[in-house]
Amino acid sequence: MKRWLVVLLVLFIMPAFLFTVSCQKKVAAQANKPVATVVPAKPASPPSAPTFSGAPDFLNEKIYFEFDKSVLTKESQDNLTKKTAWLKANPTVKVMIEGNCDERGTAEYNMALGERRALAAKKFLVDSGVKTENLKAISYGEEKPVCKEKTEACWAKNRNDAFVVFK
Numbered sequence: 001m002k003r004w005l006v007v008l009l010v011l012f013i014m015p016a017f018l019f020t021v022s023c024q025k026k027v028a029a030q031a032n033k034p035v036a037t038v039v040p041a042k043p044a045s046p047p048s049a050p051t052f053s054g055a056p057d058f059l060n061e062k063i064y065f066e067f068d069k070s071v072l073t074k075e076s077q078d079n080l081t082k083k084t085a086w087l088k089a090n091p092t093v094k095v096m097i098e099g100n101c102d103e104r105g106t107a108e109y110n111m112a113l114g115e116r117r118a119l120a121a122k123k124f125l126v127d128s129g130v131k132t133e134n135l136k137a138i139s140y141g142e143e144k145p146v147c148k149e150k151t152e153a154c155w156a157k158n159r160n161d162a163f164v165v166f167k
Contacts, residue, residue, distance in 0.1 A: 058082050059095075062160040063121060067102075070116035072124060076161075080121060083163070084128040091131060096164040097121050099139040100146075102155035107141060114139030121161045 063076035072080070087093060099118030101110040118137035126132045144162075147154035 056086060059086060059165055060163055062162050064156065065117055065159045065161075067155070067159065068105075068113070070113060070120050072120055076121070077124065080124045081128065084125055084130055087125065087130045087134065088128075091134065092167065094134045094136070094166040095125075096166065097135060097137045098144070098162040098164065099137065099141075100144055100158060100160050100162060101142050102158040103142045103145065103150075104155065105142075110141035111139050114141045117159075117161050 058079070061079055063079050064073070065071070065076070066073070083095075087095065097118045099114030099116070099121075101114050101117075103110075105113070115137065118139055122132075122135045122137045125135055142158070145158045146160070147157045
């Protein structure tokens with residue numbers, strides 16, 4: 001009778017144990033692979049902050065970026081310098097900087113690029129003296145296109161930082 005137990009152990013239980021252990025290694029190996037993140041389609045603006053209609057028009061002007069870049073151009077820096085002076089004179093105003101991209105590239109890549117663009121503008125404003133707590137940066141990636149044609153001129157319009165002013 002003991003022989004049958006040994007045979008059962010060797011034939012069924014040991015292979016089952018080895019199979020279980022080998023499966024665990026595969027799961028552990030998969031844990032090191034990058035996981036695709038879920039990207040919200042349209043992040044919402046803060047509901048508790050109504051937009052501010054008393055801001056001058058230049059405060060809502062967009063700044064633009066070159067393809068696949070988050071570096072501020074000279075024109076963008078000039079635009080941000082105008083915004084800086086007004087924001088420093090109106091310290092209760094808050095601004096949401098929305099980073100946007102054209103449709104080329106993956107959704108994940110464009111979300112990251114849009115964030116870098118929004119953070120570049122925020123850093124410029126903070127370095128110029130605007131209070132960091134008055135600025136928020138968010139990326140919409142390719143989710144808020146201004147133009148939907150598949151041309152370079154259209155894509156250039158979509159590579160921007162938009163500014164939403166709150167009181």
